[in-house]
Structure formats: C-alpha cells, structure tokens
Amino acid sequence: MIIKLKIDFECPSPLIINPDRENPGETCVGYCCIPCPPPKYFYLEGQLDAAETVNSISFSSNTTFCLFQSIIYLWTFFFLNSTT
Numbered sequence: 001m002i003i004k005l006k007i008d009f010e011c012p013s014p015l016i017i018n019p020d021r022e023n024p025g026e027t028c029v030g031y032c033c034i035p036c037p038p039p040k041y042f043y044l045e046g047q048l049d050a051a052e053t054v055n056s057i058s059f060s061s062n063t064t065f066c067l068f069q070s071i072i073y074l075w076t077f078f079f080l081n082s083t084t
Contacts, residue, residue, distance in 0.1 A: 014041045 011017055011032035018028045027034040034041055039048060 009017065009031045014035065015032040016035050018024055018031050018033045024030070025033065027036075027038055043051075
C-alpha cells in the first residue's frame with residue numbers, strides 16, 4: 001500500500017512549487033522551481049532588455065564593419081593586382 005503525503009510548502013518569490021516532485025527538471029531544486037524563462041528572474045526589470053539592445057547594436061556594427069572590410073579586401077585584390 002503506497003501512501004502519498006500532501007506537503008504544504010511555500011517557495012520564496014519568484015520560485016514556484018514543483019508540480020512533479022518525483023521528477024524534478026533542470027530548473028528545480030527540491031520542492032521549488034524557477035518559472036520560465038529563467039533569465040528574466042535573475043535581473044532587475046528592464047536590465048535584460050537593455051542588455052539585448054546593446055547586444056543588437058554591437059552585432060549590427062560588427063556586421064557592417066566586416067562587410068566593409070570584405071569589400072575593401074576584394075577591391076584591393078581584384079583592382080590593385082590587375083594593374084601590376
């Protein structure tokens with residue numbers, strides 16, 4: 001005879017109670033889990049958005065610089081080598 005005990009347990013905010021206590025997921029420890037998406041709960045409100053904006057600007061400027069550098073390289077390779 002298997003008896004399941006109901007345990008009244010509260011998790012500190014922002015953690016939630018693990019719905020499947022027998023098979024904890026990777027974001028669960030014991031009776032408490034981090035709600036999805038986990039990064040949202042590690043930063044203050046607005047910080048993650050600011051980091052994503054900085055990342056997008058950095059990615060765009062790096063892509064533009066690489067494109068410019070590739071064009072200069074190809075121009076140098078084809079036009080300067082053909083005249084010598």
